[in-house]
Amino acid sequence: MPVFRVLGPVAVSRGGGDPAGILVAQQRALLAALLLRPDEWVAADRLVDVLWPAHAPRSPARRLSGHVFRLRALLTALTGEPRVESQPGGYRLRLHPGQLDLHVFEDLAERGRRAYIAGDPDLAALLLTEALAVWRAEPYADVPAELVAHAARGLRERRLMVHEHLVEAELARGRAEAVVPLVRGLLADTPRSERLWTQLITAYGRLERRADALAAYQQALLVLRELGPQVRAAHRLVQGA
Known part of the structure; x- marks a missing residue:
């Protein structure tokens, strides 16, 4: 601990x-x-x-x-x-290995990423979920913001990346239904994440919810104005379904 x-x-x-x-x-x-x-x-x-x-x-x-x-x-x-x-x-x-929660988070997140790359989405999802569970609230929550602004911003970005990795692992496990509310919640805080919009459209497509997928694409277009190749590719897959 x-x-x-x-x-x-x-x-x-x-x-x-x-x-x-x-x-x-x-x-x-x-x-x-x-x-x-x-x-x-x-x-x-x-x-x-x-x-x-x-x-x-x-x-x-x-x-x-x-x-x-x-x-x-x-x-x-x-x-x-x-x-x-x-x-x-x-x-x-001075710290010993594993004594800072940030280091525990990073270790679990990296092991989860490697497990996904190695073709084990079940282990990846487990490790990434454990990594996210280390967080209790906003980083350095009770310290003056100007002292930790840069570090806190970087940590929030890193946490979002781990969430995105978890969504990929869950999609690979065939858990698209569980992914939808997770991604919707993340988009409420980070609506300009192109990867999250791609994952949401993909999840709807796998659930054969074509109307929801196309609606998500339109929402992404309104928010992002210009869409990258990943979002467009997910959209084309749904259109061709």
């Missing part, structure tokens, strides 16, 4: 069990900044900017050191081992 969690509110598991959140806002921000680059040195100046984005206090290095000291003590108490290391001008958070 992951010890550190960023796919949702930033949290630390007490001994691998239920999350024990980092309750103080500056501790959450400091931990998030270190978890953005786990096992790498993060410059003290960068962490000062994280904790005091508008105006740094007097003696910022000393104030930062105090915050790091308290975070180090808290993480040691929660996880049972020292986590935060320091050197002149920087700090880093």
